[in-house]
Amino acid sequence: MFAVLGLETKDEAVYREMLESPALGIEEIAARLTTSPDRVRACLDKLFELQLIQESFEAPGRFLAVEPAVGIQQILARQHDELIERQRQIADSHTSFIRMLSGTGAHSSRGSGIERLEGMDAVQRRLRELSHDAAREVLTFMPGGPQSVAALQAARLNDGHALGRGVTIRTIGLDGVRDDAATLDYARWLTEQRGEFRTAASLPPRMVLVDGASALIPIDPGNTRRGALCLSDPALLAPLLALFDQIWAGSTPLDTEHHHTLSDRERALLACIAQGHTDESAAKQLHVSPRTTRRMMASIMDQLGARSRFEAGLKAARLGWL
Template sequence: MFDLLGLSTQHEMIYRAMLQRPDLNIAGLAEHLAVSGDQVREALDVLADLALIRLDPQGEHARVVRPQAGLMALLAKVEADVAVRQRQVEATRAAIAAIATAHDDRHQAAEGRILEGVDSVRERLAELAHTTRTECLSFTTGGAQTSDTMEAERPLNQVALQRGIRIRNVYQDSFRNDPATLAHARWMASLGGQSRTTPTLPMRLVIVDRETALVPIDPDNSGQGALELHSPGVIAGLVALFEQVWRAATPFGEQTAPDTHGLTPQERELLLLLSSGHTDESAARKLAISLRSVQRMMTSLTERLGAASRFQAGVHAGRRGWV
């Protein structure tokens, strides 16, 4: 318990014995604790150096300093050392930030830069995890997250959350069907992260401290990399988009509730996609579900509308105010 103060387990044991049995000399302590006399003498030297006891001139007896004075004095010294160390850490953090800023100023325009490939994006996210001050907002598109992606994100999210950073993330509803992604979201929630889901998302997105945003170079192929943006006007627009989606999304842990027509958010979105000209295949990509799931959902909707064909289903859906 007192290793922080410089005491080993054995030192602490001998110190506690001296508090309980101040009448024992070195030999008595050794016999009482079933240790050697040399071990007791070594412990007494350490305790004396820490000003927890005072040895007599012969070194066979010792008087214990009142714990309230001796131990609290040691703790105060440790606290002072920790405060100095913390100031050194903060100074180092500021120096690193200054170096990084100077480097970025030389290699990127004020409005942003290109991060080519997945590895570059992950490296930048790792940097941001350590330098974020207040919050991180993100959209995670697609259904099941790959194990590589989750393993790469896990330590970064943990570092940020343990530093008190507020993390809010919106997934697509389809992620609820994947046990591994679901477990990852639960783990995030256990550390204080907040997650919600919605049927579709416009693109992948990360916003840090409302000052930096990462968006995909190609929304249909996130593997190409990302654009890092810093323009206040662009960031403000992306934050507004995030907040709008966040308000309409379903909080993690709650079931997606059907609307007044009995439609789930995913079913309503499918009808909107198909009515705007999307094929089953493109609707499946937008919803991050399989083509078979789209077809099964559409069959259910057609039956509920009492329609004989998909065209008729669209007409009936429009008349009922479903779309």
């Protein structure tokens, strides 16, 4: 457990000594652990940075160990925030990549490795073609929370044909789809057919990768109905494959009991928003910047698969977050 938090064996030993004997000084801890005072000071620096120790109010210059239940909970909450931020950075980078391709691929063709497909009809035709031709695997990002009935029907049809030929299908949706009956029904159907479905707190824009040889990504991530780019250039596909593998490794399998997790700050933000605070006034209440408040709210909406703050409030209330 302590190794996961970034602590080495000596750090853990110093922390345990401080828990068991709060009155010990640096020299005494060093003697007990048969190490140097400088090594103990280095451990204290790390423990202080992780907020596992704090300075005494009664005796300035002396440090006290924070109770493990409190300290570890704070660390896990920070790590959760960092993970969500990292996923958001990945999604933003992917969005920028798509926009760059959209700008350079306006007059492209299949021969160039970038083909522009205008409108949903053209996209659906190409999806059917790719599904029919798939020989090995189909990898999909399914962002946007609960899916439409039409989209789920098309996915079942295309996936059914591919699965029947022994093609591997791996799909990642948002955590919020676990609360949507129709999307969850599709996900369970997929796993029953020997496909795989996982969920993540946040995702890049929609993407379909087929056999590592073709990929469909939206022309405009903010309006997927405009159409898609069909990529076949290996140099463009390699980072998309690496991106999928990275997010897949950190996602949650469908058959794993999933619990939405909120940090203390996110819960406090939800409470402020429920009381009618704006981003700016909530930021003042939480002693953070408005930008941080907006980022936290976006993370909460991603976890819930909510398209608006109102919808997020309803789902949060149903889950007992408020």
